Amino acid sequence: MEATVKAFKEANEHKGPSIIIAYAPCILHGIKGGMKNSIEEEKLIVKSGYFPIFRYDKSKNDFKLDYKNVDFNLYSEVLKNETRYKMIAEVNPKNAKRLLIDNINTAKDRFNFYLNIENNLKEEIIED
Numbered sequence: 001m002e003a004t005v006k007a008f009k010e011a012n013e014h015k016g017p018s019i020i021i022a023y024a025p026c027i028l029h030g031i032k033g034g035m036k037n038s039i040e041e042e043k044l045i046v047k048s049g050y051f052p053i054f055r056y057d058k059s060k061n062d063f064k065l066d067y068k069n070v071d072f073n074l075y076s077e078v079l080k081n082e083t084r085y086k087m088i089a090e091v092n093p094k095n096a097k098r099l100l101i102d103n104i105n106t107a108k109d110r111f112n113f114y115l116n117i118e119n120n121l122k123e124e125i126i127e128d
Contacts (some may be wrong), residue, residue: 004022008020023042025038028084030082030083041081044078045078048070048078049107049110052070061121063121065115069116075104102105
């Protein structure tokens with residue numbers, strides 16, 4: 001919640017256009033237990049590395065990955081919590097496990113990509 005408020009505040013204070021990309025579960029995701037569990041699902045989504053939270057200010061060349069304690073072991077729990085993913089095992093049982101592994105590996109690559117951006121920008125600042 002704090003990261004959300006911070007992102008909106010920074011976007012509002014930024015001189016020029018801003019964009020906020022947000023993860024918002026909807027009823028079509030089929031969250032286990034219904035939409036009343038959407039806030040817990042959002043927390044799990046971030047903790048599992050499914051949806052990294054970051055902010056970037058081009059005017060300052062400042063990139064911040066807000067949550068770095070990702071536990072990819074939680075990733076399959078996210079997918080089991082949502083009907084849209086659980087149905088893959090029913091619709092395509094032959095490839096379901098491979099698709100899950102591919103999905104997790106893509107999430108790891110994405111997270112490491114953002115982590116590298118943050119680290120590289122910090123190194124540039126130190127060198128200057």
